[in-house]
Amino acid sequence: MSHHGFCIWLTGLPSAGKTTIAKALVPKLKARGWNVELLDGDEVRKGLSADLGFDRKAREVHAARVTYVAKVLARNGVIPIVALISPYASSRAKARAEIGSFVEVHVTTPIEVCEERDVKGLYKKARAGEIHEMTGVDDPYEAPERPDLTIDTIHFTPDQSATSILDHLERTGWIAAAATVPAPTAR
Ligand SMILES: Nc1ncnc2c1ncn2[C@@H]1O[C@H](COP(=O)(O)OP(=O)(O)OP(=O)(O)O)[C@@H](O)[C@H]1O
Numbered sequence: 001m002s003h004h005g006f007c008i009w010l011t012g013l014p015s016a017g018k019t020t021i022a023k024a025l026v027p028k029l030k031a032r033g034w035n036v037e038l039l040d041g042d043e044v045r046k047g048l049s050a051d052l053g054f055d056r057k058a059r060e061v062h063a064a065r066v067t068y069v070a071k072v073l074a075r076n077g078v079i080p081i082v083a084l085i086s087p088y089a090s091s092r093a094k095a096r097a098e099i100g101s102f103v104e105v106h107v108t109t110p111i112e113v114c115e116e117r118d119v120k121g122l123y124k125k126a127r128a129g130e131i132h133e134m135t136g137v138d139d140p141y142e143a144p145e146r147p148d149l150t151i152d153t154i155h156f157t158p159d160q161s162a163t164s165i166l167d168h169l170e171r172t173g174w175i176a177a178a179a180t181v182p183a184p185t186a187r
């Protein structure tokens with residue numbers, strides 16, 4: 001019988017570090033023998049969600065599609081790592097309810113820092129009024145009230161953050177503890 005996977009769901013503001021941390025986490029889980037699939041919001045928007053904009057309804061549909069894919073993967077033994085702004089608490093609650101095996105990780109980078117990073121230049125455009133419906137600027141971000149884990153990207157590197165997720169998964173029993181090298185036996 002194949003084992004069941006589970007979903008790691010990274011939520012946070014634009015430029016918080018979701019994609020960066022997810023990419024650092026993938027090889028660490030693969031090294032433990034897991035099949036892993038990164039479901040990145042931007043990538044999904046190039047295909048499955050290419051028809052969607054950024055209003056509330058569209059963001060809900062986007063999250064619902066990602067939820068469905070993550071559910072199908074998880075029940076087939078894969079660990080889907082979702083990197084999605086997912087600004088609405090209700091969408092994340094639905095994801096947890098539908099997928100079941102679910103670890104919500106809040107990448108808590110404050111808006112000032114995200115805005116300084118501004119990887120895609122979208123904060124700048126939003127402040128200039130060139131784009132609208134920008135999460136954190138003129139669209140809401142509902143921070144998780146009880147995430148399974150929070151990640152601080154100011155004091156920790158992406159690699160340290162990925163390791164802290166791995167540690168959390170071990171502590172909470174989602175993955176087995178790393179095999180420890182047995183102590184050499186005395187002769
Ligand atoms: N400790 C850190 N953890 C994660 N990212 C960091 C950290 N320090 C600096 N960064 C930088 O912050 C940026 C985060 O961008 P990233 O694309 O990962 O954000 P995101 O949350 O996926 O944003 P979006 O929602 O727009 O896709 C990257 O340029 C990354 O190198």
Ligand SMILES: [Mg+2]
Pocket residue numbers: 018019020040041042083
């Ligand atoms: Mg991203």
